[in-house]
Amino acid sequence: MTYAIEAEQLVKHYSGRGGDVEAVKGVDLHVQQGEVFGFLGPNGAGKSTTVRMLTTLMTLTSGSARVAGVDVTKDPDAARNKIGVALQEAGLDPRQTGRELVILQGRLFGMSQTEAADRTIELLKLVDLVDDADRRIKGYSGGMRRRLDLASALVHEPEVLFLDEPTTGLDPASRLTIWDELRRINERGTTIFLTTQYLEEADQLCDRIAIIDGGLIVGEGTPAELKADLRQRRGLSHEPTLDEVFLDATGRTRERAAGEVQEVQA
Amino acid sequence: MNKVFPLIQRSIREALRTPEALLPTLFIPLFFLVVNVGQAARIFPSTSTPFLAGQNYAAFQLPSSLLLAASFGTAALYLVEDIEGGYFDKLRAAPVPRTAIVFGRLSAEALKSAAIAIAMVLIALPFGIKIASGPLGFVLLIVLTASWAVVFSGFMQLIALKTRSAAATNSAGLIFFPLLFLTPSFVPRPLLTRPMEIAATFNPVTYIMEALRSLVLHDLDWPVIGRGFLVVAAAGAVMVLLSVRSIRRYD
Numbered sequence: 001m002t003y004a005i006e007a008e009q010l011v012k013h014y015s016g017r018g019g020d021v022e023a024v025k026g027v028d029l030h031v032q033q034g035e036v037f038g039f040l041g042p043n044g045a046g047k048s049t050t051v052r053m054l055t056t057l058m059t060l061t062s063g064s065a066r067v068a069g070v071d072v073t074k075d076p077d078a079a080r081n082k083i084g085v086a087l088q089e090a091g092l093d094p095r096q097t098g099r100e101l102v103i104l105q106g107r108l109f110g111m112s113q114t115e116a117a118d119r120t121i122e123l124l125k126l127v128d129l130v131d132d133a134d135r136r137i138k139g140y141s142g143g144m145r146r147r148l149d150l151a152s153a154l155v156h157e158p159e160v161l162f163l164d165e166p167t168t169g170l171d172p173a174s175r176l177t178i179w180d181e182l183r184r185i186n187e188r189g190t191t192i193f194l195t196t197q198y199l200e201e202a203d204q205l206c207d208r209i210a211i212i213d214g215g216l217i218v219g220e221g222t223p224a225e226l227k228a229d230l231r232q233r234r235g236l237s238h239e240p241t242l243d244e245v246f247l248d249a250t251g252r253t254r255e256r257a258a259g260e261v262q263e264v265q266a
Numbered sequence: 267m268n269k270v271f272p273l274i275q276r277s278i279r280e281a282l283r284t285p286e287a288l289l290p291t292l293f294i295p296l297f298f299l300v301v302n303v304g305q306a307a308r309i310f311p312s313t314s315t316p317f318l319a320g321q322n323y324a325a326f327q328l329p330s331s332l333l334l335a336a337s338f339g340t341a342a343l344y345l346v347e348d349i350e351g352g353y354f355d356k357l358r359a360a361p362v363p364r365t366a367i368v369f370g371r372l373s374a375e376a377l378k379s380a381a382i383a384i385a386m387v388l389i390a391l392p393f394g395i396k397i398a399s400g401p402l403g404f405v406l407l408i409v410l411t412a413s414w415a416v417v418f419s420g421f422m423q424l425i426a427l428k429t430r431s432a433a434a435t436n437s438a439g440l441i442f443f444p445l446l447f448l449t450p451s452f453v454p455r456p457l458l459t460r461p462m463e464i465a466a467t468f469n470p471v472t473y474i475m476e477a478l479r480s481l482v483l484h485d486l487d488w489p490v491i492g493r494g495f496l497v498v499a500a501a502g503a504v505m506v507l508l509s510v511r512s513i514r515r516y517d
Contacts, residue, residue, distance in 0.1 A: 055359055058517050080361040091352030095283045096276065107272040108360040136283075152356070 002069060004160050004191035005031035005054060010063040012049050023049040025215035026063070031208075033159075036182070036192040038206035040199065042250055046215040047195040048088060051164050054193070055085045068159040081109070084153035084190075088164040090145040094138035098129055098148050101137060102155055109156040116155075123151040127181060143174030150181060154190075161185065163194040167201060179205060199242040209242075211249040219249035269362050273370025274377070280344055281378050287340050292382050295335040296389065302327050306452060317454045319483040325395040328387070329478035330451045332407070333471065335382050336415035337442040339435075341375040342422030346432045364513040368506055371423065372416045379415030383408045395482070403481040406491060410481075413498040414474055418442065420505025427512040445471045473497045 007029040014021040024046040031037040041047045052058035054065050056076040065072045068082035093101060099120055106116025124130045127147035132140065140148065146166060153161060166182070167175040175198075182205060186192050196202055202209050203223050211219040219226060226245045230236065234248075246252075281288055307323040318326055348354040357367055387397065387404070397404045425438040448465045449472045455463055466472045477494020480487045 057355055057358055077361040080359060083359070085356070085359040087352055087355055089352040091354075091356035093276070093280070093348070093353045094351070095280050100276075100279070104272050104276055105356075105360065108269055108357070108362050110268075110361070 002033065003030050003066070004033045004035065005029055005037070005065075005067050005193060007050075007054065007065040008063055010050060010053055010065060011061045012046075012053060012058065013061045022215055024053070027212065027215070027217055029210065029217075031160075031191060031193060033191055034186070034189055035207045036186050036194070036205050038202035038209035039193065039195045039212065040197075040202055040209055040246060041195075041212035042252065045212045045250075047212055048164055050212065051087075051162055051193070051195060055083060055162050056080055057085075081156065082159045084156070084158035084161040086146075086149045086153040086161075086163050086166060088168065090142075090149035092137050092140075092145055092149060092152075095136060097134050097136055098124065098140070098144075098151075099133040101148065102152050105152040105155045111156075119155055120151075123154055126154075126184070127151045128177070141174075143170050143177065146170060146174070146178060147181070150178070154185065158190065160191045160193060163192065165195055165197060168197060175201070199246055203242045211246060213250040219245065269366045270369050270373065273357075273362075273366060274373045277341065277344070277371050277374030278377065281340070281374065287343075288378070291335055291338045291340065291378075292385060295331040296386065298334060299324065299327055299331040299386075299390070302330070302452070310453075317457075317483075319398065321396060321398070321483060322394050324390065324393055325482050326479065327451075328390055328395055328482055329475050330446065330449075332383050332386060332411045332478060333414060333446060333475060334442070335386060336379045336411050337418045337439070337446070339375075339419045339422030339439050341371045341419045342426040342435050342439075343432060345371060345423055345426045346430065346435050349426070349430050350432070358513070358516065364510050365506075367513055368420075368423070368509045372419055372506070375419040376412040376416050380408050380412040383411040397482055398484055399481045399486045403486055406486075407478060407481045410474065410477055410491075410494055410498060413495070413502060414471075417498055417501040417505055420502065420509055423509050424505060424512055427509065427516060445469060448472075449475050451475065470497045470501060 007027055010024055010027040012024040014023060027046070027050055039047055039050065049058065053060050054067055054072060056072050056079055060073055067079050070079040070082060072079045096104070102120040102123055103113070103116045106119050107113065111119065121130070124133050127150055129144060129147055129151065132144060137145065137148065150166070167178050170178065179201070182192060194205070206223065208220070208222050209226070210217050221229070223242055227240050227242065230240045230245050230248050303324045310318060310323045310326070312318050312320060312322045345354070348357070387407070397407060399406070422435055422439055426435045429435060448462070448469045450458055450466055455466055455472070455476070458466060473493045474497055477491045480490040
């Protein structure tokens with residue numbers, strides 16, 4: 001089977017001022033084409049580090065990763081041509097207009113000015129930003145920025161879209177808008193790999209999820225499988241929520257996690 | 267090149283949309299020109315000061331101000347903003363040669379610096395300053411100033427990539443002051459005290475300043491001009507190579 005994302009024993013060590021940090025300790029991932037794959041984990045679990053390795057933004061200490069069939073270490077530019085990336089902080093240039101930003105992104109992916117301009121109109125329609133296309137980004141709301149970031153990540157019609165906490169900090173209406181857009185994008189055949197701190201989001205959107213804790217995968221499966229497994233293991237009388245699955249997989253109590261959920265980040 | 271051009275356009279838009287960052291690069295060097303000339307012009311009257319070649323002291327000081335204007339390195343501060351805001355990662359995640367990312371900013375910095383240098387020379391002309399080397403000399407003056415802007419911005423960009431900190435990058439920019447003052451900025455090198463002359467001889471900025479000064483005060487003096495361009499080319503190559511290496515190793 002050809003996987004959209006295939007990682008074997010991904011490891012990342014940093015050497016910081018406080019000594020060596022093992023952020024990711026040996027992660028295996030197999031994401032099928034067309035899936036929406038959720039990557040969950042508490043603060044500092046290694047989610048963003050894993051995403052950054054898979055998107056060529058960070059070197060691998062060891063292990064291997066292939067995205068859309070391309071080895072990210074051996075041929076990073078080929079991998080970049082096949083992936084779209086929207087990271088935790090919407091990476092936008094506030095001095096440009098929405099239109100300028102997406103056109104530039106298109107040009108960077110090798111399009112002519114005309115092609116990039118045409119594609120930009122399509123994408124701005126998709127994310128409902130046509131009316132604000134010529135406003136500077138610094139005037140955009142958080143939701144608009146996220147949608148624009150998403151549009152710019154889609155400019156070259158990537159095979160795999162990486163989204164790092166795409167709805168963090170958004171109001172419920174904006175979150176639902178992003179969810180609808182992600183479903184639409186996925187229906188067109190794009191594989192989506194998303195990290196999120198919102199378990200409801202994972203439940204709503206993801207075909208399968210993996211839970212990472214302390215740099216290691218501690219649970220993987222469809223939301224239904226993970227819930228059924230917990231129910232069986234714990235002999236629960238009720239259908240567990242994904243929150244309970246998460247707490248069980250990461251060994252956290254509800255009380256301990258309550259304080260952390262507020263600041264859960266990759 | 268087709269990926270450098272849109273990045274140059276973006277950097278120029280960025281500069282034009284931040285006039286509050288652009289204007290000081292013109293007015294502060296002009297301010298120093300006025301102050302320096304005001305303080306020392308009477309010591310060096312044009313009629314009895316051979317090194318002025320018949321011009322006034324402002325003509326002698328103009329190169330210092332041009333170099334100062336080219337040494338603000340604002341491109342590096344925009345780079346830090348890109349890093350902090352996440353846009354730099356967006357660029358790195360695109361299939362763009364790392365050299366294009368470096369050249370995009372530096373080329374825009376060169377164009378911006380050239381425009382400012384032209385404005386400064388045009389402002390200086392009514393005050394009796396002439397470009398003695400003629401139209402070709404004027405072009406060389408602007409090109410050399412803009413090339414120095416590339417070198418200095420390259421250095422600042424390197425600091426930005428290493429530290430990812432606006433404060434550290436800003437502080438690193440202050441290195442220009444020792445570089446500028448350890449030069450024959452007020453009098454020609456032979457008139458400096460011996461320790462200053464030695465320091466100035468080892469300072470690469472000296473050769474750029476002497477080349478610029480030669481273009482303002484004299485006819486085309488190719489050995490002096492050539493040394494200036496040689497220094498700028500060597501320093502520019504080092505800065506670009508180090509910046510590209512730094513982006514490639516950026517984690």
